[in-house]
Amino acid sequence: MRAPFGRDEFVHASDFVYLNHAAAGLLPRRTRDRLVALVEAQAELGVIGVHRVEGRIPQIRERVGRFIGASAEEIAFLRNTGDGANVIAWGLDWNAGDEIVLCDNEFGANALPWVALREEGVVTRFVATPRERMTPEVLRRMISSRTRVVAVSWVSFADGYRHDLSALADVAHAHGALFCVDAIQGLGAFPLDVKAAGIDALYAGGAKWLLSLPGVSFLYVDGDLIDRLAVRWRGWKDVADIWDFLDYDQPFAAGAARFEGGTQNFIGMAALETSMDVIAEAGLERIAAHVLALTDRLVDGLERRGAEILSERGPGVSSGIVTFRIPGIDPVELGRRLGRANVVTTYRANGIRVSPHGHNTPDDVDYLLHELGR
Numbered sequence: 001m002r003a004p005f006g007r008d009e010f011v012h013a014s015d016f017v018y019l020n021h022a023a024a025g026l027l028p029r030r031t032r033d034r035l036v037a038l039v040e041a042q043a044e045l046g047v048i049g050v051h052r053v054e055g056r057i058p059q060i061r062e063r064v065g066r067f068i069g070a071s072a073e074e075i076a077f078l079r080n081t082g083d084g085a086n087v088i089a090w091g092l093d094w095n096a097g098d099e100i101v102l103c104d105n106e107f108g109a110n111a112l113p114w115v116a117l118r119e120e121g122v123v124t125r126f127v128a129t130p131r132e133r134m135t136p137e138v139l140r141r142m143i144s145s146r147t148r149v150v151a152v153s154w155v156s157f158a159d160g161y162r163h164d165l166s167a168l169a170d171v172a173h174a175h176g177a178l179f180c181v182d183a184i185q186g187l188g189a190f191p192l193d194v195k196a197a198g199i200d201a202l203y204a205g206g207a208k209w210l211l212s213l214p215g216v217s218f219l220y221v222d223g224d225l226i227d228r229l230a231v232r233w234r235g236w237k238d239v240a241d242i243w244d245f246l247d248y249d250q251p252f253a254a255g256a257a258r259f260e261g262g263t264q265n266f267i268g269m270a271a272l273e274t275s276m277d278v279i280a281e282a283g284l285e286r287i288a289a290h291v292l293a294l295t296d297r298l299v300d301g302l303e304r305r306g307a308e309i310l311s312e313r314g315p316g317v318s319s320g321i322v323t324f325r326i327p328g329i330d331p332v333e334l335g336r337r338l339g340r341a342n343v344v345t346t347y348r349a350n351g352i353r354v355s356p357h358g359h360n361t362p363d364d365v366d367y368l369l370h371e372l373g374r
Contacts, residue, residue, distance in 0.1 A: 004282040004290050005359035017364045020344045022157060022185055022321050022355035025211040031274040035213075038267055053266040060273045061257075064218050067276050068202065069193035073255030074226070076219040077264045081184045082109035084203020084219035085151070087259045088180055089113040091229030092148065096121025099147045101139065101177075105129045107157045109205075110182035114151055122148075130159075133312070136167045147177045154192070155185035158353075159311040160295075160321025162186065169198030178225070184208055184217075188275075189291050189320045189357065191284035200225055206268065209320065209357065211275040216268025221256045235261025279358075287358040291320040294356045294365055298322050301369040310351050325351040326372070334372075341371045 010026050012018055018026060027035075041049030053060075062072040078084055090113075100114045104126035115124055125142055127134045134152055143150065150172040155162050165181060172179040178200040183192065188209030194202055202220040206212030221229065231238060231252060238258045240251045252258040279287065295318060299309055302324050310323040325331050335347020345368075346353040356364065 001290065001293060001362050003359050003361055004286040005278070005357075007359060009278065010359055015342055017343045017360075017367050019354045019356050019360065019364060019368060020346055021189075021209050021357045022160075022353060023208070023346050024214070025188070025208050025357065026359070027213075027271070028211055028275055028278045030278055031211065031271050034270055034274045035267055038270055050266060053270045056273075057264070057269070060269050063273050063276055065220075067280065068187070068220060069195050070220050071223065073257075074220050074223055076221065076256040076259040077269055078203075078217045078219055078260065079215055079265065080109065080217050081182055081203050081205045082113060083217060084201070085110055085113040085180070085182065087203075087219055087232075088149070088178075088201045088221075088229065089117055090232045091259075092178075093230070094120045094122050094148070097123065097146055099123045099125055099144060100149045100151060101125045101127070101134075101142050101147055102151045103127045103129050103134050103153070103156075105156060105158055106151075106153055107182070109184075110151055110153055114149070129156075130312075133161060134163060134168065136164065136171050139168055139171045143171065143175045143177065145175070147172075147175055149178045149180055151180040151182070153182040153185060154187075155190075155319045155321065157185050157321075158350075159323045160185075160319040160353075160355075161312050162190075162317050162319040164316060165192075165197040165199060169200075173198060185321065186319065188279055188287075189284075190288045194220055194222075206272045206275070210272065211279065211357075212271040213268045216265045216272060218272065219256060219259060221259070223255075226256055226258075229259075231258055233259075233261050235263075237262055237264070282358055290358055291356060292318055294360055294362065295320060295322050295354075297362060298354060298356075298365045298368070301365065302372075305369065305372055307372075320357065321353060321355045323351045323353045338368065338371055341374075343368050343371055 009028050012026050061075045065072045065075045169179040180201045183202050183204040187204050200222045205217040207214040307324045307326045331351050335352050
């Protein structure tokens with residue numbers, strides 16, 4: 001099984017088996033080299049060096065849009081995934097009694113911005129996982145005429161459940177609700193077209209499967225939604241003419257750029273652009289097939305060792321995340337033991353989470369399985 005990414009595309013230590021992209025991804029060499037060059041340019045040239053990225057913002061916006069099937073005008077650059085959820089949550093005009101539907105196992109970035117709207121009288125309705133998942137059938141049962149937003153993670157951070165976005169969007173739209181997606185645990189490992197999937201807003205940080213840096217994210221807002229959202233956080237770059245410094249009453253910038261506020265994270269944006277190029281060249285369809293094959297291999301080996309698989313697996317729901325535990329063995333101690341064997345995973349009291357990407361190989365999975373048996 002040939003990996004979509006060549007091993008020489010990455011710099012990571014050769015004696016480590018890195019299986020933790022759900023926590024943080026590795027930087028490709030090209031991304032590392034570009035960032036080093038940009039830092040050196042600012043060190044040597046100041047604003048002239050900075051302008052090497054700032055002057056490319058339109059192209060970077062276009063590159064990110066193309067990655068998800070959106071236009072450049074529908075892309076904003078922010079700090080993190082939660083920023084994107086907050087833009088939508090606080091930009092809508094809410095009435096007391098309006099409802100939001102989301103899962104009760106959402107990561108805080110896609111829960112707390114919505115839960116905070118309780119102070120506006122908004123009702124949060126939770127799908128009770130893992131008893132049930134947000135399937136179209138469950139959503140039809142929960143949604144009502146008061147539902148304004150359905151928000152969901154494409155892939156659950158805890159166990160890797162992958163939601164059927166287009167089917168959920170159909171249900172949400174049939175009831176007049178917006179469909180908003182936290183995509184941080186799916187983008188970079190699986191292809192996505194936001195238009196085909198019917199997504200109204202999507203937000204994702206770059207530090208995980210997109211193989212970029214912490215502290216940078218992007219927000220997609222469908223063009224028909226942009227003007228419906230109030231701009232709650234103001235900054236010098238959210239206006240039509242950023243060089244007319246003293247005109248405080250001028251209109252907002254065209255497109256989603258109005259949600260960025262002040263100066264963007266240029267080095268983070270450059271990392272996103274370069275890493276997206278690397279991912280696109282490897283081929284998202286190839287990466288997805290490879291990641292699913294690796295996680296299938298992992299699950300098969302774990303089951304043969306008596307492990308309890310905490311991730312639901314199957315066509316359309318499997319992802320790059322597998323969470324497991326072995327009965328009678330403390331997951332934290334087992335995770336630490338794997339770490340001492342140079343296998344990098346995430347381990348918590350409820351289980352061990354493994355998340356390979358397109359550079360990993362079957363040998364990486366087999367090494368983890370070997371170390372479990374020691």
